[in-house]
Each structure stands twice: as structure tokens, then as C-alpha cells.
Amino acid sequence: MRISDPETSPPRATGRGRNFLFLQGPHGPWFDQLGRMLRATGAAVWRVGFNRGDEVFWRDRASFLPFDAPPEQWPETCARFFDEKAITDIVLYGDTRPIHAQAVALARARGLTVHVFEEGYLRPHWVTYERGGANGHSRLMSLSVAQMQAALANLDMDLPDAPARWGDMRQHMFYGALYHWFVMTGRRRFPRFRPHRALSVTQEFRLYLKRLAALPWHALERMAATWRIRHGGFPYHLALLQLEHDASFRTHSPFATMTEFLSVVLEGFARGAPAHHHLVFKAHPLEDGRVALAPEIARLARDLGVADRVHFVRGGKLARLLNDARSAVTVNSTAGQQVLWRGLPLKTFGAAVYAKPEFVSMQSVADFFRQPSRPDSRAYRDYRHYLLETSQVPGGFYSARGRRALLRQVVDMMLAAEDPYDALTSGNAAPRQHLRLVN
Numbered sequence: 535m536r537i538s539d540p541e542t543s544p545p546r547a548t549g550r551g552r553n554f555l556f557l558q559g560p561h562g563p564w565f566d567q568l569g570r571m572l573r574a575t576g577a578a579v580w581r582v583g584f585n586r587g588d589e590v591f592w593r594d595r596a597s598f599l600p601f602d603a604p605p606e607q608w609p610e611t612c613a614r615f616f617d618e619k620a621i622t623d624i625v626l627y628g629d630t631r632p633i634h635a636q637a638v639a640l641a642r643a644r645g646l647t648v649h650v651f652e653e654g655y656l657r658p659h660w661v662t663y664e665r666g667g668a669n670g671h672s673r674l675m676s677l678s679v680a681q682m683q684a685a686l687a688n689l690d691m692d693l694p695d696a697p698a699r700w701g702d703m704r705q706h707m708f709y710g711a712l713y714h715w716f717v718m719t720g721r722r723r724f725p726r727f728r729p730h731r732a733l734s735v736t737q738e739f740r741l742y743l744k745r746l747a748a749l750p751w752h753a754l755e756r757m758a759a760t761w762r763i764r765h766g767g768f769p770y771h772l773a774l775l776q777l778e779h780d781a782s783f784r785t786h787s788p789f790a791t792m793t794e795f796l797s798v799v800l801e802g803f804a805r806g807a808p809a810h811h812h813l814v815f816k817a818h819p820l821e822d823g824r825v826a827l828a829p830e831i832a833r834l835a836r837d838l839g840v841a842d843r844v845h846f847v848r849g850g851k852l853a854r855l856l857n858d859a860r861s862a863v864t865v866n867s868t869a870g871q872q873v874l875w876r877g878l879p880l881k882t883f884g885a886a887v888y889a890k891p892e893f894v895s896m897q898s899v900a901d902f903f904r905q906p907s908r909p910d911s912r913a914y915r916d917y918r919h920y921l922l923e924t925s926q927v928p929g930g931f932y933s934a935r936g937r938r939a940l941l942r943q944v945v946d947m948m949l950a951a952e953d954p955y956d957a958l959t960s961g962n963a964a965p966r967q968h969l970r971l972v973n
Contacts, residue, residue: 547575547946547949547950548575548576548949549572549573549575549576549577549949550575550576550577551576551622552572552576552577552578552622552623552949553577553578553579553580553619553620553621553622553623554569554572554577554578554579554580554621554622554623554624554625555580555581555582555615555616555619555621555623555624555625556568556569556579556580556581556582556592556624556625556626557582557624557625557626557627557633557634557637558584558588558626558627558631558633558634559625559626559627559651559931560627560651560709560931560932561587561591561706561709561710561712561713561932562591562705562709562712562713562931562932563591563937564931564932564937564940565581565591565592565625565627566591566592566593566594567937567941568625568940568941568944568945569581569592569594569597570594571941571945572945572948575945575949578619579594579597580597580598580599580615580619580621581594581597581598581599582599582600582601582612582615583598583599583600583601583724584601584633584724584727585716585717585720585724585727586716586717586719586720586721586723586724587713587714587716587717587720589716589720589723590716590720591713599615600723600724602723602724602725602726602727603726604726605632605633605726605728608632608633608636609636609640612633612636612637612640613640616640616641616644616646621646622646622647623646623647623648623649623948624637624638624641624646624647624648624649625649625651625948626638626648626649626650626651627650627651627652628650628651628652628668628781629648629650629667629668629669629671630669630671630781630784630785631781638666638667642666647665648665648666648667649663649665649948650662650663650664650665650666650667650668651663651668651931652664652668652669653868653931654868654926655674655868655871655887655888655921655925655926656868656871656918656921656922656926657868657869657871657872658930659928659929659930659936660922660926660927660928660929661926661927661929661930661931661940662925662926662927663925663927663944663947663948663954664925664953664954665953665954666953669781669782669785669786669866669885669886669887670782670785670786670866670884670885670886672887672925673953673955674887674921674925674955675885675887677955678890679890679892679913679916679917682916682917682920683913683916683920685920685955685958685959686916686919686920686923686958688961689919689923702930702931702932702933702936703819705932705933706931706932708932709932755848759845759846759847759848760847760850760854760855762845763812763814763845763847763855764854764855764858766812768810768811768812768843769808769810769811769812769860770811770812770813770814770845770858770859770860771803771807771811771812771813771814771859771860771861771862771863771903772814772816772855772856772859772861772862772863772873773796773799773813773814773815773816773862773863773864774816774852774862774863774864774867774869774870774873775792775795775815775816775817775818775827775864775867776792776818776864776865776866776867777818778791778792778825780818782865782866782867782884782886783865783866783884786866786884786885786886787865787866787883787884787885788883788884789865789883789884791825792825792827792830793825793830795865795883796815796827796830796831796834797834798883798899799813799863799899800813800831800834800835800838800840800844801838801899802898802899802900802902802903803840803844803899803903804838804839804840805899805900805903806898806899806900806901806902806903806904807903807904808904811843811860811903812843812844812845813840813843813844813845813903814844814845814846814847814855814859815827815831815844815845815846815847816847816849816850816852816855817846817847817848817849818849818867819849819850827846828846828848831844831846832844832846852869852872853872856872856873856876856878857876859878860878860879860906861878861879861880861881861902861903861906862878862879862880862881863880863881863882863883863899863902864880864881864882864883865882865883865884866882866883866884866885866886866889867886870882870886870888870894871888871918874888874893874909874911874914875914875918877908877909877911877914878908878909879895879902879906879907879908879909880893880894880895880909881894881895881897881899881902881906882894888914888917890913890917892909892910892913892914892917893909893910893913893914893917894909895907920958923958923963924954924955924957924958924963925954925955927940927943927944927947928940928943929941929942929943929944950962
């Protein structure tokens with residue numbers, strides 16, 4: 535048995551000399567588990583907490599750094615944390631909320647590594663891990679399909695299809711409600727905390743409870759609406775709705791409200807779609823009623839004279855509707871990836887990592903509904919392959935099984951010298967786990 539020469543062997547992954555500062559993460563225990571795994575590599579790990587929910591889900595009290603000053607003092611405090619703890623890396627979930635955007639700007643100015651987690655670009659059983667930024671700030675925005683194909687040139691592994699459902703929806707909703715309960719009841723501990731969304735913490739908590747309580751009724755309503763559409767015998771197009779308060783919609787789209795998007799889509803449908811075609815609006819699975827979508831869609835459809843050809847479906851599985859759809863439109867929802875994987879025409883309005891000229895239609899809205907142009911499916915398959923070899927990590931934030939799958943791979947990616955995209959190009963990417971997560 536030959537023992538490799540230490541001088542010629544690749545360096546062992548280690549966190550020694552690295553000091554990680556965690557900011558806000560997904561609801562639940564994911565950041566705590568990730569922090570403990572990073573400590574096992576030899577890294578030092580700290581967590582900034584902005585409310586009681588952050589504190590409850592971080593078990594190591596010695597490394598918890600509470601921030602309860604006025605929001606305008608956050609940049610100064612963040613810079614002080616960087617200095618006092620000799621921070622080399624920051625870790626956050628989403629990069630657009632004000633406290634994160636300010637921290638990212640400070641980190642870049644100091645040359646720190648910025649680790650960004652997001653919901654998977656390829657849902658449901660992957661999450662996104664990137665450096666520097668995500669969504670409209672992702673490196674994918676500037677990478678061409680040709681560059682991705684060149685990086686894949688030496689790979690011959692075929693990849694599994696993405697399952698057509700989001701496996702940890704109930705856990706997501708449960709941890710969301712629990713997190714907001716802790717925030718709401720922990721105001722004495724963090725009296726100056728203000729959420730990054732317009733609603734108060736109490737309002738957010740009530741919406742979570744209302745949504746959980748209404749699940750059975752919404753399921754029946756959704757089943758009836760889906761049955762009518764699938765058995766109606768008419769051609770239909772899908773409009774994939776998003777959460778108006780979601781960062782991708784607020785930061786990376788041309789619309790200030792969802793009503794503006796509804797108006798543009800319905801007007802284009804009324805002008806361009808054949809008279810026997812229908813339009814189906816599908817709500818986001820986490821839609822909580824803070825925006826009255828169904829009444830607004832009904833009002834706009836009546837005004838345009840197409841009320842009898844417009845439908846609304848509350849959440850649920852996208853695959854059942856996509857199977858018979860003619861095309862789809864969205865602002866920049868990640869659900870657009872499922873549309874493209876099926877080879878269906880897609881029109882987008884906002885910045886999206888998949889909004890490449892090979893995939894999405896450049897037609898006007900009316901022309902798109904009249905005769906939509908199809909995507910280059912072969913190019914999209916290469917694009918999807920590239921994502922699964924780089925920024926898409928199998929697993930999930932909210933279920934125990936999903937978090938275990940993430941931890942098996944993402945810590946090594948965080949410790950690597952190169953980000954996922956450069957690692958693939960240079961040939962240094964670690965072997966990937968392409969899992970079929972069966973529910």
C-alpha cells in the first residue's frame with residue numbers, strides 16, 4: 535500500500551483560521567446545524583441575532599451576538615463585529631433585505647467571502663448556495679449558455695429529473711409560525727427590532743396561523759378548480775404568481791405591486807389570445823392572503839370582457855397544471871424552470887437567472903398569447919445540468935432529512951477556495967450527490 539506524499543497531495547478541507555459571522559437564516563434550525571458543522575472543521579463561528587426568533591434557534595449562547603440598537607446603527611455595529619472577531623466570511627439567507635445588503639457591501643469592501651443561501655433555483659429538492667449574491671445578483675446573470683456548455687464539456691453524467699413537488703412545505707409553514715411567535719413574544723429582549731417586510735410581526739404571525747388553519751379548505755377549493763380546468767377541454771395558458779413581499783419580486787422586477795403584473799398579463803391576453811383560449815392564474819404555495827389576488831383578478835377580467843375565460847388556483851402542485859398548458863408567463867418565479875424543463879414557451883418580466891435569450895420569449899405580451907415562441911430545450915438541458923453541478927445542492931432547509939442532505943455537501947463547498955462556478959471550470963469541483971429524494 536502506497537502512502538501519498540504530503541507535499542503532492544491536495545490540501546485537506548479545513549476551517550482553521552476562518553471566522554464565520556452568520557446573519558439571518560431560514561426559519562428553523564438550519565443555521566445552527568450548519569454553524570456546528572463548521573466548528574467541527576476548526577472554524578470559529580458567530581451569530582448576530584436581531585430578534586428572539588434568531589436567538590431561540592441558535593443553541594450556542596457564547597457565540598450569539600445580540601443587536602438591539604436602532605437600525606441606522608447597524609452598519610457601524612456590523613463593521614465592529616468584523617473587526618473584533620476578525621471575520622473572514624459572512625453567511626446569510628438572501629442578500630436583499632436591508633441588514634444583509636449593508637453587510638454584504640461592507641464585506642466586499644474588506645475582501646471577505648460572502649456565502650449566500652437561497653431557495654433552490656431548481657425546486658423542490660435543491661437549495662441554492664452561491665458566493666457574492668443570489669437571484670438578480672447571481673453570477674449566473676452574466677454567464678452565457680455557451681460558457682456553461684464549455685464548462686460541461688468534460689462531463690458525461692446524466693442527471694435526474696426534479697421531483698414535481700416541494701417536499702417540506704408543511705415544515706416550512708410550521709417553522710415560520712414558530713419563528714414569528716418567538717419574535718412576537720420576545721419584544722422585551724429586542725424592543726427595537728423591525729421586520730424587513732411591511733407587516734408587523736403580530737400580523738405575520740396571524741397570517742401564518744390563518745394559513746395553517748385554512749389548509750383543508752384551501753385543498754378542497756384547489757382540487758375543485760384544478761378539476762374544472764383539466765376537464766374543461768379548452769387550451770389554456772398559465773400565469774405563475776409570486777409573493778408580492780418576496781425579495782425577487784420587490785428587488786428584481788419592474789412592478790411595484792402584483793396588481794400591476796395582473797393588469798399587464800390580462801390586457802395582453804385579452805388583446806392577443808384566441809377567443810377559445812383560457813388563462814389560469816396559479817398562486818404561490820405560500821400565498822397567505824395579504825394581497826386579495828382572486829377578487830382583483832376577477833375585477834380586471836370583468837373589465838376586459840374575459841371573465842368567463844379566466845381562472846384562479848390557490849397554490850398546490852404546478853405539475854398537474856403544466857402537463858396540459860400551452861405556455862406560461864411569470865415575473866421571475868423559480869417555477870419558470872419547471873416550465874422550461876417541459877419545453878413550454880415562457881415569458882418573463884423581471885431579472886431571473888434562467889432568463890436567457892435561448893429560453894424565454896422576447897415577444898410582446900399580446901403576441902406571446904397569440905403564438906408563443908418555444909425555448910431551445912437542448913440548451914436548457916445544458917443550463918440545468920450546469921446548475922446541478924454548481925450552485926444547486928440536494929436537500930432542504932426545513933425538513934430534518936433535507937438538512938442532513940445539505941450538510942453532507944455544502945460545508946465542503948463553503949471551505950473550498952473557489953466558488954461553485956469557478957470550481958467546475960477549473961476542474962476542482964467536488965463530486966456531487968445527485969439524489970432522488972423520495973417522499
